[in-house]
Amino acid sequence: MSKKMALIATKGTLDMAYPPFILGSTAAALGWDVQIFFTFYGLQLLRKDLDDVKISPLGNPAMPMPVPMPVFAQMLPGMESMATMMMKQKLKAKGVASLEQLRELCRESDVKFVACQMTVDLFDFKREDFIDGIEYGGAATFMKFAGEADVCLFI
Amino acid sequence: MSKKMALIATKGTLDMAYPPFILGSTAAALGWDVQIFFTFYGLQLLRKDLDDVKISPLGNPAMPMPVPMPVFAQMLPGMESMATMMMKQKLKAKGVASLEQLRELCRESDVKFVACQMTVDLFDFKREDFIDGIEYGGAATFMKFAGEADVCLFI
Amino acid sequence: MSKKMALIATKGTLDMAYPPFILGSTAAALGWDVQIFFTFYGLQLLRKDLDDVKISPLGNPAMPMPVPMPVFAQMLPGMESMATMMMKQKLKAKGVASLEQLRELCRESDVKFVACQMTVDLFDFKREDFIDGIEYGGAATFMKFAGEADVCLFI
Numbered sequence: 001m002s003k004k005m006a007l008i009a010t011k012g013t014l015d016m017a018y019p020p021f022i023l024g025s026t027a028a029a030l031g032w033d034v035q036i037f038f039t040f041y042g043l044q045l046l047r048k049d050l051d052d053v054k055i056s057p058l059g060n061p062a063m064p065m066p067v068p069m070p071v072f073a074q075m076l077p078g079m080e081s082m083a084t085m086m087m088k089q090k091l092k093a094k095g096v097a098s099l100e101q102l103r104e105l106c107r108e109s110d111v112k113f114v115a116c117q118m119t120v121d122l123f124d125f126k127r128e129d130f131i132d133g134i135e136y137g138g139a140a141t142f143m144k145f146a147g148e149a150d151v152c153l154f155i
Numbered sequence: 156m157s158k159k160m161a162l163i164a165t166k167g168t169l170d171m172a173y174p175p176f177i178l179g180s181t182a183a184a185l186g187w188d189v190q191i192f193f194t195f196y197g198l199q200l201l202r203k204d205l206d207d208v209k210i211s212p213l214g215n216p217a218m219p220m221p222v223p224m225p226v227f228a229q230m231l232p233g234m235e236s237m238a239t240m241m242m243k244q245k246l247k248a249k250g251v252a253s254l255e256q257l258r259e260l261c262r263e264s265d266v267k268f269v270a271c272q273m274t275v276d277l278f279d280f281k282r283e284d285f286i287d288g289i290e291y292g293g294a295a296t297f298m299k300f301a302g303e304a305d306v307c308l309f310i
Numbered sequence: 311m312s313k314k315m316a317l318i319a320t321k322g323t324l325d326m327a328y329p330p331f332i333l334g335s336t337a338a339a340l341g342w343d344v345q346i347f348f349t350f351y352g353l354q355l356l357r358k359d360l361d362d363v364k365i366s367p368l369g370n371p372a373m374p375m376p377v378p379m380p381v382f383a384q385m386l387p388g389m390e391s392m393a394t395m396m397m398k399q400k401l402k403a404k405g406v407a408s409l410e411q412l413r414e415l416c417r418e419s420d421v422k423f424v425a426c427q428m429t430v431d432l433f434d435f436k437r438e439d440f441i442d443g444i445e446y447g448g449a450a451t452f453m454k455f456a457g458e459a460d461v462c463l464f465i
Contacts, residue, residue: 003457008308010174012217015350019320019464026449032457040170041217059214059369061390062322062351064433080216094432122249123219139181147158147187147305150457153318153464154174154308163463165329167372195325196372214369235371277404278374294336302313302342302460309329309463 003032006146008154012041014055014087014099015063019155020045021102027151028109036106037142039116042155043123046115046130050099054084107133114142158187161301163309167196169210169242169254170218174310175200176257182306183264191261192297194271197310198278201270201285205254209239262288269297313342316456318464322351324365324397324409325373329465330355331412337461338419346416347452349426352465353433356425356440360409364394417443424452 005027009020020036027034038046044053057063057079091098097105106113113134119125120136127136146152160182164175175191182189193201199208212218212234246253252260261268268289275282275291282291301307315337319330330352334344348356354363367373367389401408407415416423423444430437430446437446456462 013215022449023453027453030450030453041215044217054216056214056216059366060323060351061364061366062354090432096428096432118251122245122251139177140185143178143182143185149306151459151462152306152308153462154310155464168370196370199372209371211369211371273406277400277406294332295340298333298337298340298461304461307461307463309465
């Protein structure tokens with residue numbers, strides 16, 4: 001019987017958007033049965049358009065910066081967009097797949113995407129903003145899968 | 156034999172305060188045996204008074220904002236309190252239970268709360284600030300439960 | 311057969327640097343077989359010199375502060391270094407082991423450290439900046455260990 005992995009994706013920033021899709025596609029490639037439950041800010045990762053997925057250096061002194069920059073400069077207007085642009089260029093230059101590509105790889109490998117209905121309602125997300133083929137459910141349904149999983153991670 | 160879930164709650168912000176109590180009460184409702192280990196900022200969630208549990212838009216560009224706002228405006232005095240107030244109003248308007256209610260639901264369902272003694276000492280928390288009926292322990296004790304658990308999550 | 315624990319360390323701040331080393335050394339002391347996969351900002355924890363591992367109060371209203379401080383003051387120049395210095399003094403005064411000590415304890419207990427090769431390349435980390443005796447690998451290799459583990463946590 002194949003291994004199972006259950007992921008709970010709660011973050012919606014560019015850096016923390018990678019782990020669910022990388023781990024999901026990797027496990028699927030190993031033949032595992034994978035489900036990802038998208039909740040809280042993680043719902044941003046189900047949008048058709050991922051251009052608004054950004055990164056912020058604020059509050060994360062561990063982020064390697066191309067140019068050392070004092071905290072007060074990090075919050076100048078446009079700095080978030082600039083950090084996002086620089087990170088995307090770096091990812092591209094190093095040959096790392098884009099979020100869209102990794103998400104598509106998950107879909108092609110039959111990774112199941114579940115959107116948390118409660119958070120969808122809370123943040124007034126619209127189903128038409130999300131990609132097709134996802135399911136909507138609650139924590140209880142997901143927990144049943146998680147309880148049988150070999151690996152379960154809260155991201 | 157019933158399933159077991161072990162949660163490690165390390166965050167103390169309003170958004171990340173929900174997952175341990177939602178997952179804990181959901182699993183308990185399914186008949187699971189649940190323990191939550193509160194450590195680092197997660198200890199804030201054991202306070203009798205949860206009014207100081209706040210949310211911050213800083214460093215989280217994924218937070219859906221009612222009004223788009225540049226980063227430098229997010230750090231004006233009072234903005235953290237305003238974001239917290241708006242989030243609480245949204246939760247209430249959408250019929251989501253309060254943190255206090257979900258925590259109480261966990262207690263009534265026999266979810267076991269363990270406070271990390273090391274962090275209690277480190278941050279000078281006082282036992283009288285915490286709710287009654289919680290245990291105090293270390294990582295080693297908790298790991299024994301975690302090692303038998305079907306699901307173990309670091310939140 | 312001994313229990314197994316797989317940790318994924320993705321954060322590089324002073325506060326979130328503790329959990330992988332505390333959980334790793336604790337599990338090892340209980341006789342568990344432990345592997346830690348360092349990826350994204352977590353790679354900062356493998357540097358020979360951990361002096362640059364800092365903490366930031368920004369975006370974390372749950373951090374207990376010795377002196378209440380408005381958000382705009384938290385981002386004044388030098389405030390990140392001051393918060394880091396104060397946290398280190400507190401840890402020392404309370405007798406909590408340093409990161410270096412806990413990391414060494416993990417090493418002496420045969421906790422296996424794996425650096426994520428993809429992130430090493432992405433952020434241009436140099437192998438000579440890292441401590442000796444670590445392995446380099448990808449998510450797929452680590453997933454095989456994780457699939458056999460009793461506890462697997464994403465930190």
